[in-house]
Amino acid sequence: MSTVKDTAAEAAGALADGSTTSVELTEMHLDRIDAVDTAVDGRGIHAFLHVDREGALAQAAESDARRARGEARGPLDGVPIAVKDVLATRGLPTTCGSKILEGWIPPYDATVVQRLRVAGLPILGKTNMDEFAMGSSTEHSAYGPTRNPWDLDRIPGGSGGGSAAAVASFQAPLAIGTDTGGSIRQPGAVTGTVGVKPTYGGVSRYGLVALANSLDQAGPVTRTVRDSAMLHDVIGGHDLRDSTSIKTEWPSFTEAAAQGATGDMSGVKVGVITELAGDGWQSGVMARFNESVELLVKAGAEVVEVSCPSFVHALAAYYLILPAEASSNLAKFDAMRFGLRVTPDGDPSAEDVMRATRDAGFGDEVKRRIILGTYALSSGYYDAYYGQAQKIRTLISRDFEAAFARVDVLVSPTAPTTAFKLGEKLDDPMAMYLNDLATIPANLAGVPGISVPNGLADEDGLPSGFQVLAPALADDRVYRVGAALEKLLTDQWGGPLLDRAPELETDR
Amino acid sequence: MPEITRDEVAHLATLARIDLSDAELDHLAPQLSVILESVASITGVAGDDVPPTSHAIPLTNVFREDVVVPGLSAEEALSGAPAVEGNRFSVPRILGEEA
Helix, strand or coil: CCCCCHHHHHHHHHHHCCCCCHHHHHHHHHHHHHHCCCCHHCCCCCCEEECHHHHHHHHHHHHHHHHCCCCCCCCCCCCCCEECCEECCCCCCCCCCCCCHHCCCCCEEEHHHHHHHHHHCEEEEEEECHHHHCCCCCCCCCCCCCCCCCCCCCCCCCCCHHHHHHCCCCCCCCCEEECCCCCHHHHHHCCCEEEEEECHHHHHHHCCCCCCCCCCCCCECCCHHHHHHHHHHHCCCCCCCCCCCCCCCCHHHHHHHHCCCCCCCCCCCEEEEEECCCCCCCHHHHHHHHHHHHHHCCCCCEEEECCCCCHHHHHHHHHHHHHHHHHHHHHHHHCCCCCCCCCCCCCCCCCHHHHHHHHHHHHHHHHHHHHHHHHHHCCHHHHHHHHHHHHHHHHHHHHHHCCCCCCCEEEEEECCCCCCEECCCCCHHHHHHHHCCCCHHHHHHCCEEEEEEEEEECCCCCCCEEEEEEECCCCCHHHHHHHHHHHHHHHHHCCCCHHHHCCCCCCC | CCCCCCHHHHHHHCCCCCCCCCCHHHHHHHHHHHHHHHHHCCCCCCCCCCCCCCCCCCCCCCCCCCCCCCCCHHHHHHHCCEEEEECCCCCEEEECCCC
């Protein structure tokens, strides 16, 4: 009997052996969404901005018909999925968590979405996010925050808090996220779920509304490493419509995860990053991290400490490069071709309309970053800030290169702390930015990374995450090591970490 | 020590085409100063010998086959427009009265 707690791989198995149907699976998740997402008294999870019941059920029925004809398109045909609201979905609203795109219905699909449709995954709806993916808490969504299923008064991470909370609260077995500085991995860490940022160029960015083109990367959000691998196999690969897409033969990530799931780590060299620990790192997070490293050693891994000295400058470099790219990307929201248009009184010019629209349509964080980016790119400051940040990017890539000459993968805690309270850092941008300390270097260097849940911190009983980073193109390694750690931990716990999450009150 | 004044923020907002109210300027200017102070730590970290990186995984000469592929129809392209007139985007006046 299938339940919403089944992993995507289990659901795929049940579809294959005929013990469930896609319509049944999809309906079950839609009912779960109704029960926990929009609950009475405004204390629902609020992972979704839009639910497409009718569309999802129609896609599920088509999947069932295909399967009955013996024409299933792959293992995940019929397994429902949620999609972050930053990916264009033909016929479904796409807001990026912003008022400036309220009601916009794209006339085309992002390549990732198109691949989901081709593979037969019914799309349940679009998930909440910080406006234009700017944030680490999902509180910067113009449509209200998402709540963490582990504690409804806490943040689910960001910017992809909606996708992470949706899988953590069993509203979807799979979701798509995007990671520019940690927006897949950090929400994974604080919600006890798995998230993967692929190698830059490994998954097409066509139709992903750009925050920072040189950093953005879409990837899987799931409850298990194997599910992420299966989803990555569906969405990855070269795309002519993205000029930064890498043309290469990717190995099967599902196989890499299966290899890791044996729990054998012999012959794998693991580097612990010196700079991603110390002051400001929560003791419970560090304790779980050190135990996880010990487990890998017991499983046969060789562990050494590796210094990446330039990582201390990653956060500063990122907060110059990102706003610079974002301020230029968001110039397209000019009230002329799509989105909101606010027309001031009198006889306003196009520029007056633009200024009024962008004031009304953008939230505080977006304004902060656009202004910061405009500053970083203005003459007189360009070399000192943007130019310098780009050089630091080179130094960070060199640190990775030197480290990967010595070890196969690098590891660190995914985020310095567990989930904080809603509202706690909303008006303190620098405190908010510090959450991405450990995840940003991977984006600057384009390398892949995974976050795997590795326990609960003693102080607060909230989930922490273990990050594994690999060289560019070696995404299979993050699946192998991630799956090994997951296997070792779940054996120890006697089940998945999410079994320990509190039951959500539902109105049924 | 970089300091960003309220006037500078107002000027940058004009460059970025965002109308900021006085209240917003009061709110955002000090926050931007704090962010700028924090990121200023990178000044002088990398010397002249370090080349800049714009893309971590650079690709050059990315071409596709020179064949026609389907694109959006005019109707689809206009479907999200705030105002449409005669199959075109309708926009406010671009020039001032004096022009």
